[in-house]
Amino acid sequence: MYLRAPGLRVLPLGEGWVAYSGLSRESHLLNDESVAMLDELDECQPRSAREVAERLSGPAGMPVDELLAIMADAWPSLVEVGLVRELPMAHAT
Amino acid sequence: MASAPVPRLCEVPVSEVFQRLSGAGLDLCVGALNVRVHSNVRSLAEQVQAAYGQFPARHRAPWIDLHLNVVLRRQLHRWWKPQVDLWHDGRLLFEPFPAEAALPLLEWGMNWLIARTRNDLLLFHAAVVERQGLAMVMPALPGSGKSTLSAALGLSGWRLMSDEFGALDLGERRFRAVLKPAALKNESIAVIRKFAPEQARFGPSFPGTRKGTVAHLAASAEAVDRVHETAAPGCVLLPRWKAGSPTTIEPVAPTMTFSKLAFNAFNYAVTGAEGFEAVAEISRSAKAWQLVYSDLDEAIRVLDARWHGLIEPNGV
Amino acid sequence: MLLDPLDARWLAMLTASPPADLNGWSLEDWQRCVRVARRLRLLARVAHAVKRQGAWPMVPAGPARQLQAEHELSAWRSDKLRWALDRVGGALQGAGCPRVLLKGAAYMAQGLWIAAGRLPSDADILVPQGALARCQALLGEAGWREPELDAHDQRYYREWSHEVPPMHHDLHPVELDLHHNILPPVGRHRVDAGLLFARLEPSGWPGWQVLHPQDQLLHSVCHLAYDAEPRERLRDIVDADGLMREFGRTRADFWPGLVARARELGLTEPLWLVVTLARRWMRTPVPEPVLVELSAVAPSAWRRAWLLPLWQRLLAPVDPDRRGDWRQDLAAFVALVRYHRNRMPLRLLVPHLLHKARRPPADAPVKALE
Numbered sequence: 001m002y003l004r005a006p007g008l009r010v011l012p013l014g015e016g017w018v019a020y021s022g023l024s025r026e027s028h029l030l031n032d033e034s035v036a037m038l039d040e041l042d043e044c045q046p047r048s049a050r051e052v053a054e055r056l057s058g059p060a061g062m063p064v065d066e067l068l069a070i071m072a073d074a075w076p077s078l079v080e081v082g083l084v085r086e087l088p089m090a091h092a093t
Numbered sequence: 094m095a096s097a098p099v100p101r102l103c104e105v106p107v108s109e110v111f112q113r114l115s116g117a118g119l120d121l122c123v124g125a126l127n128v129r130v131h132s133n134v135r136s137l138a139e140q141v142q143a144a145y146g147q148f149p150a151r152h153r154a155p156w157i158d159l160h161l162n163v164v165l166r167r168q169l170h171r172w173w174k175p176q177v178d179l180w181h182d183g184r185l186l187f188e189p190f191p192a193e194a195a196l197p198l199l200e201w202g203m204n205w206l207i208a209r210t211r212n213d214l215l216l217f218h219a220a221v222v223e224r225q226g227l228a229m230v231m232p233a234l235p236g237s238g239k240s241t242l243s244a245a246l247g248l249s250g251w252r253l254m255s256d257e258f259g260a261l262d263l264g265e266r267r268f269r270a271v272l273k274p275a276a277l278k279n280e281s282i283a284v285i286r287k288f289a290p291e292q293a294r295f296g297p298s299f300p301g302t303r304k305g306t307v308a309h310l311a312a313s314a315e316a317v318d319r320v321h322e323t324a325a326p327g328c329v330l331l332p333r334w335k336a337g338s339p340t341t342i343e344p345v346a347p348t349m350t351f352s353k354l355a356f357n358a359f360n361y362a363v364t365g366a367e368g369f370e371a372v373a374e375i376s377r378s379a380k381a382w383q384l385v386y387s388d389l390d391e392a393i394r395v396l397d398a399r400w401h402g403l404i405e406p407n408g409v
Numbered sequence: 410m411l412l413d414p415l416d417a418r419w420l421a422m423l424t425a426s427p428p429a430d431l432n433g434w435s436l437e438d439w440q441r442c443v444r445v446a447r448r449l450r451l452l453a454r455v456a457h458a459v460k461r462q463g464a465w466p467m468v469p470a471g472p473a474r475q476l477q478a479e480h481e482l483s484a485w486r487s488d489k490l491r492w493a494l495d496r497v498g499g500a501l502q503g504a505g506c507p508r509v510l511l512k513g514a515a516y517m518a519q520g521l522w523i524a525a526g527r528l529p530s531d532a533d534i535l536v537p538q539g540a541l542a543r544c545q546a547l548l549g550e551a552g553w554r555e556p557e558l559d560a561h562d563q564r565y566y567r568e569w570s571h572e573v574p575p576m577h578h579d580l581h582p583v584e585l586d587l588h589h590n591i592l593p594p595v596g597r598h599r600v601d602a603g604l605l606f607a608r609l610e611p612s613g614w615p616g617w618q619v620l621h622p623q624d625q626l627l628h629s630v631c632h633l634a635y636d637a638e639p640r641e642r643l644r645d646i647v648d649a650d651g652l653m654r655e656f657g658r659t660r661a662d663f664w665p666g667l668v669a670r671a672r673e674l675g676l677t678e679p680l681w682l683v684v685t686l687a688r689r690w691m692r693t694p695v696p697e698p699v700l701v702e703l704s705a706v707a708p709s710a711w712r713r714a715w716l717l718p719l720w721q722r723l724l725a726p727v728d729p730d731r732r733g734d735w736r737q738d739l740a741a742f743v744a745l746v747r748y749h750r751n752r753m754p755l756r757l758l759v760p761h762l763l764h765k766a767r768r769p770p771a772d773a774p775v776k777a778l779e
Contacts, residue, residue: 009366011373014347018376020369024492025362025485027355027369029348080580082492088502127471155436156471160444160729182444182729210447212485213477363485 001046001087002075008043008083010035024082034074036060038083046087049075101314103146103294110150111138118160121148124270124320125214125260126158128203132195134165134177140196144274144296144309147317159206163195181206194299197307200276204257207271208359214269215368216359217259221268222251225404227327228268229396230259230375232353238334241281244310245389246396248289253316254324258359263367266374267323272316274309282308288389328403329354329381330396340386340395350381410728411737412445414643414690417726419446419455423647424654424691428462439472444729449643452476453483454526461525483526486583490514490529491614493581497532498616500551506540507609508617511588511628515619516648518612523651531575531584535620537606538589545573545587553578553585591628600631600674622656622663623670627680634679639723640741643690646724649683650691657694668702677706682720719743 007022010030017030019038030038036059040052053067060067078084102110113119114137118129130141162180166189175192178185179202186205190198208216220231220243229251231239240256247253254268256275261268274296277285285293296309329350355361355372364371380403386392414420419442422429434442446452456476459465468476494514501508509515511533516524536544545555553576558566566574576585590602608621620628629652633645656663671680681703687693708716722740727733 007366009369011377013351013373013376016346016348018348018351018369018373020366022366022488023495025365025488027361029352080496086499156469157440158471158475162732164732180732182448183727183731183733184448185732210475211478212481213474363481365481365485365488 001048002041002052002079003046003085003087004038004041004043005083005085006043008038010038019083021082023085026081028081028083033070034078034083037071037074037078041084099152100150101147101317102142102150105150107138107142110142111135113151114138114141120152120154120157121145122152122154122320123272124254125258126207126211126271127154127156128159128161129154129157130161130163130199132163134163134192134195136193137163137177137195137199140296141199143294144196144200144311146294146311147314148312149317158210159203161199161202161206163199165192194302196296196309197276197299197302200273200309203273207258211260212360212363213263215261215263215361215364215371217261217354217361218257218357218359219259219354220256221254221259221270221324222246223254223268223322223324224251224327224400226324227404228254228259228324229328229330229400230268230326230354231330231332232259232357233257234331234333234353234357236334237332238281239332240275240277241284241334241389242332242386242392244275244277244281244285244293245288245393247275247313247316248285248292249393252319252322253312259354261326261371262323263364263371265323266371267325269323270316270320272312272320274311276307276309278307279305282306284389285310326375326379328379328400329375331381331383332392333383333385334387335385336387338385338387340384340388340391342382342384342395342399345381345383347376347381350379351376410731411722411725411734412728414725417445418442420451420643420647420690421692423451423454423458424650428464431459431464431467434467436469436471439469443472443475445726447475447479448729449641449726450528451526451644451647452479453528454523454644454647456480456483457526480526483528486528486530487513487517487524489581490532490583491517493532493578493583493585494534494614494617496551496578496581497534497548497553497585498614500547500553501536501544502616504536504540504544504547506537506544507606509535509606509609510612510614510617510619511535511591512632515612515625518614518617519619520613521651521655523648523655529583531586533586533588535588535591535602535605538602541573541587541589548576548585548587551578552580591631600676604674622652622660623667624674626652626656626667627671627674627676630679630683631674631676634676634682638741639720639744640737641724641726643724643726646683646687646690650687650693653684653687653693653695657696664696664699667699668706672706677703678708678716681707682716685717686720686724 005021005023009020011018017035018027019030020027036056037052040055041047049068049071053064053071057064057067079086114130114132118131121128160182164178164180166176166178168175176189177192177195177198178189179187179198186202217230218233220239222229222243231243233239243253243256254270255272258271259268260271294311298306298308300306331345331353351372361368384392418438442455443452446455456479459468459476510518513527513529514532555574555576558574573587576587591600605620605624608624609618610621612619626649629645629649633639633642671677684695684703688695719740722736723744727737
């Protein structure tokens with residue numbers, strides 16, 4: 001389950017995006033896909049990777065499972081740099 | 094303001110400079126900060142006089158940000174090569190330098206400390222020149238030749254604010270000067286001497302440093318006199334010197350500008366969200382170009398033209 | 410030349426109640442304050458004290474920018490520490506053992522007033538010795554790496570010291586110090602870590618615990634008394650004063666039994682030393698009954714005669730216009746020998762010191778950058 005990190009700022013910059021995490025104090029250049037994932041997250045209400053994939057499936061024009069696989073690599077990076085917080089799963093999906 | 098003209102360091106006898114250094118200290122106001130230098134090294138008096146020639150000789154600053162002391166090391170044996178140490182507030186910085194290289198030691202120590210003690214400002218690693226109240230910021234990247242270019246601009250009607258620090262006041266979003274002698278290396282020294290033989294004033298050359306031969310180009314009288322004038326962000330320039338290349342200038346994507354400014358700064362990380370917002374704003378609204386050049390005169394002509402194109406639409 | 414902390418107006422200002430009137434401070438006062446406090450790594454605490462008292466408008470522009478600069482640096486370092494421990498906590502979730510925050514991180518997690526204005530460079534945590542290997546493995550998987558050590562240093566850490574060699578991570582600027590005790594098992598002073606683990610308390614950070622307030626103070630005093638580089642560590646006295654003031658006020662179980670606990674942990678002399686210096690320099694309020702108990706366990710008059718001046722000399726700040734102080738250097742040497750003697754027997758100490766002497770010290774003057 002994932003949450004948007006508190007104090008997160010995401011700004012469009014030309015063709016790309018820049019993001020700042022108040023948690024890790026790091027700044028990162030992001031692509032559209034990462035920003036789309038962040039947009040689907042909330043600071044208080046946790047969402048699972050599957051929920052995010054389901055919400056993005058339509059706009060991305062991709063099946064949910066394919067999207068899940070693509071996003072799988074991105075989640076650990078987003079967590080490690082402090083843009084996303086991960087909550088331990090209470091039970092397996 | 095005093096009615097009598099204030100003498101500059103190059104206008105007083107070197108003995109007076111040494112008297113200050115070895116006594117109450119020599120105060121240098123470089124813009125964003127004031128430095129007080131003490132020293133018992135005679136050769137430093139000459140070196141400082143040359144490198145800081147246009148700075149007031151008898152300035153007494155009410156507030157000092159950096160107290161530095163360049164001290165001759167006590168030698169066990171007289172025939173060992175004399176060495177100097179740099180002290181800051183009673184703490185030894187760095188390993189000793191040869192006594193004749195007191196000025197490079199002072200300069201590097203000052204830069205090192207400025208980068209560490211002024212986290213109230215966002216310090217880009219960049220040269221900054223000013224024209225008509227707007228700043229052109231040149232991030233320091235390897236192979237950029239930014240020191241040579243900014244030195245040449247400073248000798249061509251642009252006001253040099255700093256060779257090393259783009260000091261942005263985050264509250265006002267304006268650049269402040271950190272005006273010090275520009276450290277030019279190897280071929281750049283000859284290039285600038287040739288570029289402005291009358292105007293360019295250098296301190297002594299120091300061969301055999303880790304980066305080769307270093308010489309310090311003194312700031313102009315105008316740059317020194319206007320050291321307190323701030324400048325709004327005007328444009329960002331990413332220079333690249335390439336042997337034999339014609340001068341080309343291309344716009345740069347805002348994300349590239351952001352990278353080159355933020356990830357190359359001295360203390361971007363420390364400034365947190367404020368620094369982030371400031372860099373994003375500059376990247377979004379200021380024009381940014383990549384300049385590739387080999388001929389200095391031609392590069393400056395191209396920049397002049399671009400600058401006019403930049404200024405007119407703003408109605409400045 | 411050494412400065413007397415009692416002359417430092419800014420030191421008193423840290424705990425002044427009612428707040429000090431900064432209007433009477435000259436630029437010269439501020440100059441002294443900035444130079445000395447920065448060197449002692451207390452400048453950010455001065456900045457916080459000024460802000461807390463709502464006195465920022467009374468600070469002239471020159472000192473204000475220096476205070477602000479240190480304030481920013483402290484905020485950044487503190488945030489990076491919190492973030493690193495957040496990630497470490499996640500990595501150690503599967504370890505199945507208590508995880509204890511020590512020193513600065515513990516103060517931050519409890520929201521103590523001495524949490525503000527710190528300049529942490531290390532993250533110190535404590536786990537039971539039995540869980541050490543498991544924790545090291547989990548941390549290794551999360552990207553924390555131990556330095557490459559030669560055989561001698563590896564033996565030192567594994568057999569003699571109470572900590573794992575400091576660990577580093579590519580994404581975090583703080584060093585992680587993983588302890589299983591607060592004093593080494595070899596050496597003249599033994600502290601059974603189980604005594605500490607028996608009295609853990611929750612902190613404000615989920616998954617992390619802290620020592621009992623008495624043990625936090627005792628850890629702080631023993632850390633100072635047995636550190637390899639105690640010079641000018643006046644900030645440790647400021648910390649001890651802060652702990653005594655805050656816990657003395659908020660916890661009914663802080664003062665009673667403190668001296669007895671110190672005796673149990675073999676730390677009566679360090680406690681006496683720190684309380685004496687804190688009362689002298691920071692005017693720490695200590696209840697009379699505690700002072701009576703402390704005087705009963707105080708070192709002999711003969712021992713006091715050299716121990717107290719030694720520590721005063723060690724901790725006092727050096728005049729910023731001077732270059733070191735030979736008496737402080739001498740005191741530091743004595744303390745260093747004592748430090749190592751406490752950590753390992755003489756027969757092992759000599760080869761270790763010889764070995765250390767051949768390697769450049771960690772705080773050697775930095776090579777000039779180009």
